[in-house]
Amino acid sequence: MPVAIDTGDIIAGLAFLLSSYATWQTVSFNKKQKSLFESQEKLNKLLLEKESEDLLKEKRADLGASFIKLGSSKYRLKIWNKGASTARNVRIEFPEGNDVVIDSEVTDKFPMESLEKYQSVELMTVVYMQTRPKHIVRLIWEDDAQAHNEKLSYPTL
Template identity: 50%
Template structure:
């Protein structure tokens, strides 16, 4: 069996065709992987956008003691969230031996607590006062969901 010039050209063309087909299949596989990766990234981005949108509708309330001067203390309730807290209520599940109840009754329930706004309650601290207070904060977010948070401010 002898191969002439046209037979050699046909074998070379067949080889190039097989190589081209193989490279095309490799390219298509990589392209499908890239498309899948982009789909996953788009899904993650959509989830992030949704969580940021939900976060923008949430208030983040907390409480901490502040020392004013040498012996004056205040319990500061503040909103660090992006949204306004409505119908803010405060309670002391483990008992209240530090904050004046008249202050609590006069200021709470609070109709609204805007972003970066705070409320201060007079705290009476003595030698026998507990160093930690359990404070439960309840409020409504802008989307109407009922939220609650328990914090443990320390003196």
């Protein structure tokens, strides 16, 4: 018995091939769309992390200390705030001892109630031949980000 192929069979075969191609295209498009969605999720997560980090950075004070030279033999210890927020209740400690800053300067000026953004305070020093060239200064303060911040600074003469 011979198989007869008529016009309807050819149209049905072409329709089957066309629908198979359309199904394949839909599946590959969905895969691409899924990978795009996943990359958008990752990007959104990174952007949220960056935004929250920037928001936290705006609430932080960043204190530092360095010696500045005035003239040939005069020095000052400068404590400064380069952060975006005000530092409150600023305290200073010398973990290895204080042999350079005048004690009355420390007791008169610290603890400071506040140290505004880009504000600084200078402490008079006494430098002599046996003065160590490197000192350790611990700065302790409060700001809008945390109730207790601490930073070690290593100013050198």
